Amino acid sequence: MSYDLKTKGLVATIDEQSISQSLLDRFMVIAKKSDPDATANKILQRIIDDDLLAAYARIQFKAEELIKNSQVAFSPEVQIQQSLAANIVAAFGSEMMAEAKKRTGSDKPHYGQTARHLMTDDDWKKLLSDQPEVKLEYHLMPAGQKFAEQLVLRRYRFDANTQGTITLADVYESQHMQGKFQIHQKDKEYTDQQAQVLMERQYAIHWLEHRSGLTPVEVNAFKQIVVDRLQTQGYLEHIGVAADIHAEILYLKKMASQVTREEIKDFYQSHLDMFIRVDRVKARHIRTQDEAVAKEAVSALKQGKSFADVAKQYSIADDRQNGGDLGWVVHPETGSNWLQSLLFFQPVDKVSNPFRMPGKPNDAVDWEIVLVEQKETSYQPVTSESVRYVASQAIAKQKVMQEYLGVRAREWSQANIHIRPDLVLSMKFPDEEVHEEAHTH
Known part of the structure; x- marks a missing residue:
């Protein structure tokens, strides 16, 4: 890592990735919403951290291990879109509102909606008529799926060159299990609201790409920073460094199963x-x-x-x-x-x-x-099952933390990082605290 970057408009380069001052300013806006004391140095360090750890994690783990894909959760694609839209609104919300007011003369946001369709009784019948009586999981049958793909709930035109639709199938596929349950319960208001949410997300992404003032390179970097944050957090949760206290972490469980009797004895004595x-x-x-x-x-x-x-x-x-x-x-x-x-x-x-x-x-x-x-x-006897369990769990957590800190230090040392001289980072290897959240989800 070198503090020698003098390229105009850039604050850092990480291998092939460039971070501009404009990008850093926007992520500062996001960070200050939850942390008024956030500094440019701290945010830049987080961006670099996420870039390096996410790249490492993508090599070591499957995509579904980094952004969970399960029946009860949103799909990885939806999670990325949610996070991207939320970060765009957090970063550019005031400008988006000002532009909407100037364009429409109204304080209410305008998303270019040109048509809206509310679900009718006939729509529900066509969507759900071939559903089985007993549902072990929620999904559409072939006839219902075909109908959902054809039924347009929103039409929009964001500008002269950008128009599109939100179908019922788009809404359905964007839901987690509880949301699909609401649709199967024929909740018209919920379905309409979710169509609006999808259109607003599309508008936010369009705004980033065409009205934010960022260059195409900066737009792509903005998107990658959001994905890197999600994947880094997923990596830390997967290995047990930042997991929910009640979560069952298979990675930790595997590590605990490999703890030796000698390690347990040493831990017990200490x-x-x-x-x-x-x-x-x-x-x-x-x-x-x-x-x-x-x-x-x-x-x-x-x-x-x-x-x-x-x-x-x-x-x-x-x-x-x-x-x-x-x-x-x-x-x-x-x-x-x-x-x-x-x-x-x-x-x-x-x-x-x-x-x-x-x-x-x-x-x-x-x-x-x-x-x-x-x-x-x-x-308790050192040979007891309770000692074995407690000690092996504690040892596994220590090993995982050591592994994480080692990976992080290695990735930083091996990366080709150049930073503007006035943005000195506060590095604390190897005994720093685990990340705190900085981006909006």
């Missing part, structure tokens, strides 16, 4: 605090019939009364005369019951809040207040 188990606790409890009495008991405890005395006064449990003494509660070898689980997680010498015992929302169930007086702990 992270013993992660594998503490409660062997037994000495505890007391107060059981009441409802929340109101439980709150009275807590109030009495806060006033300084002993737990044993409050248990004798308020508890309905058989052990109330013993001050709610549960004695030593041993952690069972297999699953613990509700009260045991509560005791094992409760800190020592801290009165718990009142807890409603398990039951249906409208059932009359008891409430519990607990106090753990002593707690004895040990470490």
Whole structure:
């Protein structure tokens, strides 16, 4: 990477890709909508980052692994079009509105619509008449598909040389599963709205290509930057670096399956605090019939009364005369019951809040207040399944992060990058934080 670029109008070149000042300015507009403190240096670094990582990911992974394609999600093509249109509006929205007002004399955006068709009862019949009674998934049958391809819901003319149509088939194919369900439910308003959305996306892309003031090279670069962002985010999610906490990451799962016993043992010795188990606790409890009495008991405890005395006064449990003494509660070898689980997680010498015992929302169930007086702990055996699972997952995540940082550092070092001297980037290899989102989706 060299800070030696002096070509007029350019801020950076990455191998064969050129980033102009005009492009950087537009992505600055986008970034500042979510991050008012965004700087040109930070945005340029993100653009270069995405360019390099997306190029690497396209070689290493299948396209559907980078932009997910499933029955419940939008298709990759639709996701790209959505993101592109959203970024165009974010970057040029004020100019688009000003031009529309000047051209039409109205504050309402004008998209060149020349015809609009609303679905009729006869249309629905032709579209859905040959559908099976039981639907395992939503798709159109041959006759319905042919009809959808012929039925025009919107006609538009953006300029003298650009006109087109939005068919019912276009709308249907742009939907995820929930959207297709809406169409199969004959939702006329929803279908009309989605036709309008598609036309507006086409208008945004047309505006970028013909009215934005960007050169054809800059237009193509704008589109590629948006795709690179989607694919880079998809790559990070696929390997587990930026995935949803509840997502099942097959890449991580495979990495975890390859962790050795020796690696688990080393991790265990270095992270013993992660594998503490409660062997037994000495505890007391107060059981009441409802929340109101439980709150009275807590109030009495806060006033300084002993737990044993409050248990004798308020508890309905058989052990109330013993001050709610549960004695030593041993952690069972297999699953613990509700009260045991509560005791094992409760800190020592801290009165718990009142807890409603398990039951249906409208059932009359008891409430519990607990106090753990002593707690004895040990470490889970290094050979236990729980240690193997936790350690292998943690080790896999460490390896994935190291792999990602290594790939990123290598791609930057091997790329032919030239940057304008005043745009010094803040590189933090190898221990930087994982990206934050910068573009609009």
